[in-house]
Amino acid sequence: MTTLIAILIDGLTYSSWLFLVAAGLTIIYGVMRILNMAHGSFYAIGAYCGASLVGWYFTGAEGSPYWSYLLLVLAAVASGLLVGLVIEQGLLRFLYRQNEILMVIVTYALLLILEDVTKLVFGVDPYFTYQPYSLLGRTEISGLAFSNYDLMLVAVSVVVGAVAWAVLNRTHKGKLLRAVIHDREISVAMGVNVRAMFAATFVVGSVLGALAGALTAPAISVSPGIGVEVIVLAFAVVVVGGLGSIEGAIVGSLMVGLSRAAAVHLAPEIELFVIYGVMSLVLAVRPQGLFGRALARKI
Amino acid sequence: MKLDKTQGALLAVTVALAAAGFAAPYWLTFLLMLALAKGLVVQGVVIQMRTGLVSFGQGLFFCIGGYGVGVASNLMGCTDAFVQLGLAVVVSLAVAAVLGLLMTRYRDIFFAMLSLALSMILFGVLVKNQALGSTDGFNVAAQTYLGWAPGPHQQKLVSYLLTVVIAGIAAQLIYLYMHSGVGQISEAIRENEIRVEYLGLSPRWLIYGNYLVAAAISAVGGALTAFATGHIDPEMAFWTTSGEFVFIALLGGITHVAAPFVAAVLFAVVRTYALEFTPNTWQLILGVVLLAIIIFLPKGLWSLIQRDKRAKA
Numbered sequence: 001m002t003t004l005i006a007i008l009i010d011g012l013t014y015s016s017w018l019f020l021v022a023a024g025l026t027i028i029y030g031v032m033r034i035l036n037m038a039h040g041s042f043y044a045i046g047a048y049c050g051a052s053l054v055g056w057y058f059t060g061a062e063g064s065p066y067w068s069y070l071l072l073v074l075a076a077v078a079s080g081l082l083v084g085l086v087i088e089q090g091l092l093r094f095l096y097r098q099n100e101i102l103m104v105i106v107t108y109a110l111l112l113i114l115e116d117v118t119k120l121v122f123g124v125d126p127y128f129t130y131q132p133y134s135l136l137g138r139t140e141i142s143g144l145a146f147s148n149y150d151l152m153l154v155a156v157s158v159v160v161g162a163v164a165w166a167v168l169n170r171t172h173k174g175k176l177l178r179a180v181i182h183d184r185e186i187s188v189a190m191g192v193n194v195r196a197m198f199a200a201t202f203v204v205g206s207v208l209g210a211l212a213g214a215l216t217a218p219a220i221s222v223s224p225g226i227g228v229e230v231i232v233l234a235f236a237v238v239v240v241g242g243l244g245s246i247e248g249a250i251v252g253s254l255m256v257g258l259s260r261a262a263a264v265h266l267a268p269e270i271e272l273f274v275i276y277g278v279m280s281l282v283l284a285v286r287p288q289g290l291f292g293r294a295l296a297r298k299i
Numbered sequence: 300m301k302l303d304k305t306q307g308a309l310l311a312v313t314v315a316l317a318a319a320g321f322a323a324p325y326w327l328t329f330l331l332m333l334a335l336a337k338g339l340v341v342q343g344v345v346i347q348m349r350t351g352l353v354s355f356g357q358g359l360f361f362c363i364g365g366y367g368v369g370v371a372s373n374l375m376g377c378t379d380a381f382v383q384l385g386l387a388v389v390v391s392l393a394v395a396a397v398l399g400l401l402m403t404r405y406r407d408i409f410f411a412m413l414s415l416a417l418s419m420i421l422f423g424v425l426v427k428n429q430a431l432g433s434t435d436g437f438n439v440a441a442q443t444y445l446g447w448a449p450g451p452h453q454q455k456l457v458s459y460l461l462t463v464v465i466a467g468i469a470a471q472l473i474y475l476y477m478h479s480g481v482g483q484i485s486e487a488i489r490e491n492e493i494r495v496e497y498l499g500l501s502p503r504w505l506i507y508g509n510y511l512v513a514a515a516i517s518a519v520g521g522a523l524t525a526f527a528t529g530h531i532d533p534e535m536a537f538w539t540t541s542g543e544f545v546f547i548a549l550l551g552g553i554t555h556v557a558a559p560f561v562a563a564v565l566f567a568v569v570r571t572y573a574l575e576f577t578p579n580t581w582q583l584i585l586g587v588v589l590l591a592i593i594i595f596l597p598k599g600l601w602s603l604i605q606r607d608k609r610a611k612a
Contacts, residue, residue: 091590100408101353105549106593108542112586119579198482232419232538248320272423276416283413284401 007261013150015257016157017216020247021230022237023160024208030181031201033100037107038087040115041210042229044208045083045215047226048118051127054218058131068132069109076214077091077207083114084206096198111227119224126223133218153215162207164246170289177201179247181244186229236279251290255282304473309557312510313467320459328459332527333352335466337547338563339520340392342473343513343535344548345559349477350506351489356414357544360514362536363391369531372440374430380442380546384522391518392511399510403503418536420425422458425533439525458526465523466560470536474556476512485610487511546585549592 006112025039053075054068095106116272168174179187181198188194220226231298237256241248256275263274270277282290302310318327325359340361347354367387371377398417426434432501441454449457476482487495488502495502525531534540551562573581 035412094594096611100350101411102593103409104355104408105353105545108545109586109593112582112589114586115584116580116583119582124579143543199562228539232415235412236416238417240564243408269427272426273420276420276423276525280401280413281418283405283409283416287405 002142002144003265006144007253007265008147009141009144009146009151010264011254011258011261012154013146014261015253016154016254017212018095018233018237019249020160020212020215021151021209022234022253023157023214023246024205024239025166025234026206026238026241026244026246026249027156028202028205029238030246031177032096033244034103034107034245035235036205036233037104038110039107039205039234040188040208040227040229042080042083042206042227043141043216043230044118044222044227045114046076046081046120046213047220047222048213049079049129049210050214051222052122054129054132056240057126058129063280065131065156068135072214072217073211076211078212080205080207083210084203085199087206088202091235092202093195093198100111104201107139111231115224115227116229117240122214124224127223129215129218131218141252143149149219156215160211161246161250168246233275236275238291240252240279242281245291246288246292269288283294306471306557307425309467309470309474312557313441313463313470316463317460320456320463326340326456328455329527329568331564331573332459333464333524334521334567335462335560335603336523337468337544338560339469339523340517341544341547341551341559341563342469342556343517343520344544345551345553346473346485346509346516346535347506348515349482349485349489350502351492351507352506353413354513354541354547355411355538355545356416356418356541357513357517358538358541359418360395360517360523361521361540361544362418362421362531362533363387363394363423364518364523364524364529365535366521367391368436368520369437369439370431370526372442373437378440378443378448379446380444380526383442384519387518387522388515391514392467395511395514399514402510403507415538415541418541419538422533422536423539425536432532434533436505436530436534440528441529442526445595457608458523462523462527465519469519470556470560471539473516473552477556477557481505481508481514527555546589 021039024042025036026035028034028039041124050072053071057063057068058065059070076257091110092106095103098106131145133149136152138145138299139151150259166174168177176187176192177197180188180194185196233256237252238244238249239252240255241250242254256278259274259278260271265272316331321330338426340357343360344354346355354449359412364387366382368389371383371386377383379423402410416476425431425436431437436584441448441451442458443449444457444461482498484502484505488505492502521535524535547562550566551558551560569584570581573584
């Protein structure tokens with residue numbers, strides 16, 4: 001019973017973290033058909049900016065430690081905005097006509113570049129910002145202690161998911177966006193400013209990536225290579241759920257998160273295996289993912 | 300048998316490289332050995348690229364090749380280089396024969412992502428497996444050749460010669476394949492798969508065949524890498540390793556059989572110096588070069604992007 005509760009709660013916190021990481025990736029793919037490998041770098045940049053800003057706050061500035069949460073979010077939004085805008089306006093908008101697989105390689109190049117840029121800007125030594133993590137303390141649930149910070153992440157990802165869903169399904173802009181997702185050419189013909197939509201989507205996606213990084217920063221040691229590890233996890237999640245679908249990302253992160261938590265508690269040696277195992281299994285049965293649309297072959 | 304110009308040139312380069320092994324300093328032959336072994340894996344990536352498929356998980360078979368050598372030498376006590384190579388290829392082919400049935404159903408980014416996931420599965424299994432050395436991997440004992448155990452100095456020369464000869468043979472075979480009727484269908488599949496189907500050919504089985512061939516030569520590349528470095532670890536299956544192969548493939552382009560080897564050597568040389576002088580900007584250089592190739596020098600890529608443009612006759 002205790003193990004079951006542990007699996008459920010660990011799975012839930014891990015799932016919500018996965019969803020935060022994967023949300024930006026799936027939104028960008030859904031609208032722009034770009035499978036963005038550089039998403040891992042957005043995550044890393046967010047983490048570094050969050051960690052530096054909060055680190056500075058706790059060493060230098062006076063004020064309530066609770067402001068640090070706001071700082072994390074601010075760092076994420078600022079860095080995501082900047083990086084997203086620069087990349088979209090400076091490079092990607094010239095390449096929108098290329099095919100999907102080439103865009104994967106372009107974003108792979110971006111990942112390589114951003115990896116080293118973060119090393120040059122932030123150095124190679126790890127950053128630790130445990131304060132926001134330990135500040136919230138722990139909760140005991142049937143004899144097991146869970147960090148409140150991790151539980152708070154569940155709430156954050158629920159909010160992110162709800163806002164994304166509401167914007168897409170309940171607003172005028174969201175309707176336009178769904179039109180673009182459905183058929184880019186017809187949307188252009190109907191007078192939708194697709195390029196502006198693309199720019200906005202990419203920036204939102206990169207801010208979400210940076211937000212995931214910044215919110216994770218207090219729980220980990222921020223060091224080179226975190227982006228590279230995260231990106232394949234995010235891939236697994238969005239591929240399971242169906243590329244480009246928010247609902248899919250939710251279900252995908254729950255499936256991956258819960259099965260990983262189960263593996264960690266029951267059979268730790270297959271922990272990594274299980275994530276990609278779930279992904280391969282889903283792909284074998286439903287190639288377009290659980291919520292993806294099957295595309296007709298074009299001659 | 301009469302050789303055409305390319306075959307003659309390949310043969311000449313093979314002989315020249317082999318001869319250089321007797322005179323060149325060790326660091327150079329070591330660099331060439333690693334580059335040629337890597338070039339073999341890149342050939343595997345390129346063979347699949349000719350049908351328009353980009354494998355972001357060729358590290359899977361590279362790693363199987365390396366571990367084939369490691370398992371044969373450390374767990375089975377067999378140090379014969381040819382048996383080890385054979386084991387690497389057989390295991391790799393067996394795995395590919397099963398996975399290929401799944402992989403051939405996918406195209407474009409799904410092929411790329413699934414191949415990536417499969418190699419990450421192997422990575423995950425190896426990292427957690429104590430018997431196979433976990434994250435550290437293990438060292439591989441020096442090889443023997445049909446019962447003959449060369450001394451430590453000869454050892455390096457012999458394994459270099461073996462690598463050069465295998466790469467030379469592989470290049471000849473791939474050249475023949477590229478210019479055979481079956482090989483040229485690859486190009487047709489990349490341009491328009493459905494039309495190939497309408498012509499009465501089966502793209503799926505050709506892609507399956509290519510997948511097996513790619514798996515086999517990638518395993519050879521992995522095995523030779525294990526010979527060269529005397530060490531294997533799970534990083535061989537990590538997706539960044541596979542990304543490197545894709546990079547080299549794009550660097551060389553897919554039109555000429557020698558391109559992957561040349562690109563691999565160039566890559567190794569540049570990396571040696573880049574790591575020496577600016578260790579923290581190596582990936583930055585890679586990324587910029589990759590973008591530059593895609594934007595300014597799309598020759599290797601062009602046929603991949605423009606399915607409708609006819610290839611050079």
